[in-house]
Structure formats: structure tokens, C-alpha cells
Amino acid sequence: MSNQVPLHEGLFTWPAAKPQLLGSRCNQCAEATFPAQPDCRSCGSRQTTIVELGDRGILWTWTIQTFMPKQPYRSDETPETFRPYGVGYVEMPGGVRVEARLQANSPDQLQIGMPMQLDIIPFRTDKNGNQKMTFSFSAAQGV
Amino acid sequence: MNVAIIGIGLHRFGRSPNMSGMQQGASAVRAALADAGLSWADMQFAYGGSQDGGNADALVNELGLTGLQFTNIWNGCATGGSSLHAAYSSIKSGEYDVGVVVGFDKHPRGAFNPRPKEWGLDEWYGETGLMLTTQFFALKTQRYMHDHGITEDALIRVSEKAFTNGSLTPTAWRQQALSYEEIANSAMVSDPLRKYMFCSPAEGGAALIICNADKAHQYCSNPLFLKAAAVRTRHYGSFEVFAPSQAMEVADAPTVTASKAAFEQAGIGPEDVDVMQLQDTDSGTEIMHMAENGFCEHGEQEKLLLEGATGIHGRLPINTDGGCLANGEPVGASGLRQVYEVCVQLRGEGGARQVPNEPKVGYTHVYGAPGISGVNIITK
Numbered sequence: 055m056s057n058q059v060p061l062h063e064g065l066f067t068w069p070a071a072k073p074q075l076l077g078s079r080c081n082q083c084a085e086a087t088f089p090a091q092p093d094c095r096s097c098g099s100r101q102t103t104i105v106e107l108g109d110r111g112i113l114w115t116w117t118i119q120t121f122m123p124k125q126p127y128r129s130d131e132t133p134e135t136f137r138p139y140g141v142g143y144v145e146m147p148g149g150v151r152v153e154a155r156l157q158a159n160s161p162d163q164l165q166i167g168m169p170m171q172l173d174i175i176p177f178r179t180d181k182n183g184n185q186k187m188t189f190s191f192s193a194a195q196g197v
Numbered sequence: 198m199n200v201a202i203i204g205i206g207l208h209r210f211g212r213s214p215n216m217s218g219m220q221q222g223a224s225a226v227r228a229a230l231a232d233a234g235l236s237w238a239d240m241q242f243a244y245g246g247s248q249d250g251g252n253a254d255a256l257v258n259e260l261g262l263t264g265l266q267f268t269n270i271w272n273g274c275a276t277g278g279s280s281l282h283a284a285y286s287s288i289k290s291g292e293y294d295v296g297v298v299v300g301f302d303k304h305p306r307g308a309f310n311p312r313p314k315e316w317g318l319d320e321w322y323g324e325t326g327l328m329l330t331t332q333f334f335a336l337k338t339q340r341y342m343h344d345h346g347i348t349e350d351a352l353i354r355v356s357e358k359a360f361t362n363g364s365l366t367p368t369a370w371r372q373q374a375l376s377y378e379e380i381a382n383s384a385m386v387s388d389p390l391r392k393y394m395f396c397s398p399a400e401g402g403a404a405l406i407i408c409n410a411d412k413a414h415q416y417c418s419n420p421l422f423l424k425a426a427a428v429r430t431r432h433y434g435s436f437e438v439f440a441p442s443q444a445m446e447v448a449d450a451p452t453v454t455a456s457k458a459a460f461e462q463a464g465i466g467p468e469d470v471d472v473m474q475l476q477d478t479d480s481g482t483e484i485m486h487m488a489e490n491g492f493c494e495h496g497e498q499e500k501l502l503l504e505g506a507t508g509i510h511g512r513l514p515i516n517t518d519g520g521c522l523a524n525g526e527p528v529g530a531s532g533l534r535q536v537y538e539v540c541v542q543l544r545g546e547g548g549a550r551q552v553p554n555e556p557k558v559g560y561t562h563v564y565g566a567p568g569i570s571g572v573n574i575i576t577k
Contacts, residue, residue: 061321061324061325062319062320062321065321077442085433085444086442087442087444088441088442089319089441089442095433096433096434096444114340114443115336115337115339115340115343116336116339116388117332117335117336117339117388117389117390118385118388119326119329119332119387120384120385120386120387121308121386123308123310123326123329124307124308124310125310125323126310126311126312126313126320126323126324126328127323127324127326129324129325129326139326141326141327141332141336143336143442143443145445149445150442150443150444150445151442151443151444151445152441152442153327153336153440153441153443154327155325155326155327161388166339166340166343177324177325178324188321
């Protein structure tokens with residue numbers, strides 16, 4: 055069994071029983087952003103706090119990536135194995151819309167306003183055989 | 198101090214396999230100089246930009262080492278708008294009387310592949326396949342259609358009009374008109390946008406000779422006047438390309454603020470414009486830009502397109518040369534091609550694509566990553 059490691063530190067709590075997306079909130083104007091950043095793009099303050107943005111949200115807009123992107127895209131796929139993927143912005147309870155890959159990849163599976171849930175999924179394997187994990191959303195279960 | 202445009206030049210967009218991007222830029226400058234009846238040695242300043250064609254100021258190696266001030270400009274797809282704004286300011290300030298603005302490019306085939314670091318983003322954003330301009334325009338269009346009752350019919354009609362206009366434009370890259378059905382049945386690229394609803398990265402060059410309006414008649418009998426040049430970046434909350442997150446409160450796009458600033462500078466309103474070029478990276482953005490630039494209300498586009506109002510003979514002639522859809526997008530040159538086409542129309546030299554009734558006021562709008570707009574207003 056290979057190790058699973060986050061593709062990038064600080065994007066989500068993981069491993070965790072219920073992983074959460076991480077962002078930052080401005081101590082001054084309370085605007086949230088993803089990923090977390092030390093300064094606030096709304097008011098320019100340098101005082102922000104890392105916060106959990108949640109693990110469920112509402113789909114605000116979506117599309118489907120039908121062709122395999124060129125670099126900087128870096129997956130294990132080849133043009134032959136490439137599988138189209140959904141992309142959307144998901145409105146999070148933390149007060150920000152986050153752009154993410156969606157596991158659904160057909161228009162009939164996606165609708166603006168549908169409830170979504172966060173999944174932490176393997177994205178690619180690095181040269182040491184570690185699985186790089188990223189965040190993604192799928193239709194919420196059990197709502 | 199008023200600003201005049203006294204020469205326009207284009208190196209045809211599309212593919213020029215035997216020419217570098219730089220050579221295509223030089224070709225456009227030579228054409229603009231010939232149009233103005235001036236020589237390179239008469240140029241007191243130059244502003245130029247290119248994404249993949251090299252440093253614009255290296256053009257002096259082609260055109261002559263005259264010692265002029267030459268400043269490179271880079272502002273993504275809005276490079277042309279920013280270059281022209283810089284030239285406008287140079288004349289307005291009284292520092293110079295005559296100079297050139299040039300843009301050129303030569304992109305490889307296929308979608309652009311931006312580097313996250315250059316846009317202040319971490320590698321994961323690009324690696325996981327979120328950093329595509331095509332995706333963003335699809336995401337924005339999808340939400341816009343939902344909010345304003347726009348249907349696929351409108352998207353198809355924008356492309357149909359673009360390729361019809363391209364077929365009437367000898368310099369266009371895509372010169373074949375496409376039927377409604379061909380567009381409607383073309384492959385889905387990024388839902389809701391299909392293959393024939395996207396422009397392609399391309400090659401080409403465009404140049405303008407800009408002059409102090411008080412001296413314009415010394416050089417030419419038919420100067421046009423650059424009444425406004427405004428460039429604006431995004432506000433917090435506007436929904437823009439290359440954004441890993443989006444604020445809950447959606448703010449006006451930079452296009453809205455650039456457009457308002459330009460109309461204010463010119464002292465006119467959208468109702469006074471006779472011919473316009475609006476950034477049409479894809480058919481969805483043309484629809485959104487119609488309203489963002491003040492030419493209609495949000496949602497009104499569906500009806501306007503159905504009526505043919507944005508065609509050459511309509512009341513809002515948009516992208517008379519086929520726009521980016523029919524000309525492709527060499528990033529550095531694209532914004533200046535828009536100005537070139539508006540000048541052709543105001544001079545009455547549009548031939549088969551000429552807007553009737555002697556248009557007197559033209560408008561150009563360019564949009565680029567990561568949320569920048571440039572607007573120009575040109576009059577007879």
C-alpha cells in the first residue's frame with residue numbers, strides 16, 4: 055500500500071474523519087478566501103486567520119473539461135486514458151465559493167444549486183510511489 | 198491636447214508559417230507607416246507588446262535603430278488596450294507628437310498553457326486542471342445563462358454572426374460562414390460552449406500611428422480621434438479568470454468600470470456608438486460584454502441576437518470583421534486589431550462588411566486575465 059500525501063499543504067484537513075477545506079478569514083472585514091493567504095484581498099489588512107470552510111456546499115456554476123489540458127496539468131493520465139472531469143464553484147458555509155474538480159462528468163449529473171460534498175481523492179502518484187491527494191466535490195449523500 | 202489616429206496597419210491574423218511573430222509585428226508597423234505616409238524615422242515613441250513573439254522593443258532590429266523611446270507593455274489579453282492607453286497618455290501629456298503602438302504574436306496550436314507562478318498561484322492549481330481560460334469562460338457563461346435567462350440559441354447566433362462577418366473580411370483567418378446547425382452540432386468543449394463558439398490562439402500583428410490632433414492634418418486628410426482610452430483591473434468580488442475562490446457578493450466586472458470611465462472621458466453614452474468591437478474569446482463572453490459595456494440590459498441579449506441586432510446591418514453592429522472568433526487571438530495584437538477594424542469602418546473602407554449610414558463613433562473593448570479591461574472610443 056502506497057503512502058497517501060496531500061498534493062499541497064494547507065488546502066484541507068487531512069487525514070481526518072471528516073476532512074474540511076481550509077481557507078482564511080480577515081480579522082478586520084471578515085471576508086473569507088481560498089486558499090488561505092496572509093493578507094486580505096478585500097480590505098488589504100495583514101491580519102487573517104486560518105479557518106475551516108466546511109465539507110458541504112452548494113454548486114454555484116459548473117462546466118466539464120472534455121479535453122486533456124496541456125501543462126501545467128500534471129496527472130498520471132495519457133491522452134488515451136484521460137477521463138473528462140467536472141469543474142465548478144461550490145458555495146461553502148464558510149462564506150466563499152471555491153473552485154474545484156467535480157467527480158461528475160456528464161451534464162445530466164450537474165445542476166446549479168445542487169448540494170455537494172467534499173471528497174479527498176488520489177490525484178496522481180509521485181516518483182516515490184506516494185499517492186498525491188487533492189480535493190474534489192461530488193453530489194451530497196444523505197441530505 | 199487631443200489624440201488622433203493617422204495610420205493603421207495589419208499583418209493578417211491566422212498562420213504565417215514562414216514569419217516570426219516579430220516579423221509579423223514589423224509588417225504591421227510598415228503597413229501603418231505607409232498608411233500614414235510617414236517613415237519609421239518620424240516615430241518619436243513606441244509602445245508594443247507580445248506574449249510569445251519576443252520583446253517588442255527588439256522590433257528596432259527590423260525597423261531601424263533610430264534611438265526612439267520604446268516601451269514594452271504586457272497585460273495579458275488586454276495588452277493592446279494597455280499599449281494604446283500608454284500612447285494616448287504620451288500624446289495627452291504633450292511630451293510627444295507622433296508615435297506608434299504595435300502588438301504581435303505567434304502562439305503554438307491549442308489552448309494557452311499559463312504558468313501558475315506568473316499569476317501568483319501555487320502549482321497545485323495548474324496541476325489539477327483548474328487553470329484553463331476555456332473553463333473559466335464556460336463557468337461564467339453557465340452562471341450568466343442561469344441568472345439572466347440566456348439560452349444556447351443566443352450562443353449559436355453569436356458564432357453564426359462572427360463567421361458570416363469573417364466571410365466578408367478579406368483579412369480574416371476564418372473566412373467560411375458556418376450554418377446554425379454546424380455550430381449547434383459541433384463538439385462540446387466546456388459545457389455550455391462548443392467548438393465553434395471558441396476563438397483559437399493564432400498569429401498576427403497590428404499597429405497604429407498615434408498623433409497630436411492639432412498636427413494630424415499635416416500628415417493626413419482623414420484623421421480619426423481617440424476620444425477615450427481607459428484600462429481597469431478587477432475589484433474585489435468580480436468573477437474573473439484564474440480565481441481559486443470567489444467572494445459571495447459578486448461585484449461589477451472591470452469591463453463595467455473601464456467602460457464607464459471611457460464614456461465619461463468621451464462625454465458620450467452607449468446610445469451614441471455606431472460600431473463596436475467587444476472581446477469575444479467565445480460566444481458567451483460576447484453576450485456578457487454587450488451588457489457589461491452598457492449596450493443592453495442583462496438578459497436582453499437573447500432577443501437582440503434573435504432579431505439580428507448585432508449584425509452589420511443591425512442597430513448594434515458588433516465585431517464587424519468576425520472578431521476573435523473569426524480572426525483568432527494573437528494576444529499581443531488582438532486589442533489593436535479591434536481598433537484597426539473600427540478605424541476601417543469609420544473611414545468607410547469596410548467593403549462588403551461596411552456598416553451602412555456612415556458610422557461616426559466606434560468603440561473597442563478588450564478583456565484579459567486575470568481580470569483587466571481596456572476600452573477605447575474613436576470618432577470621425
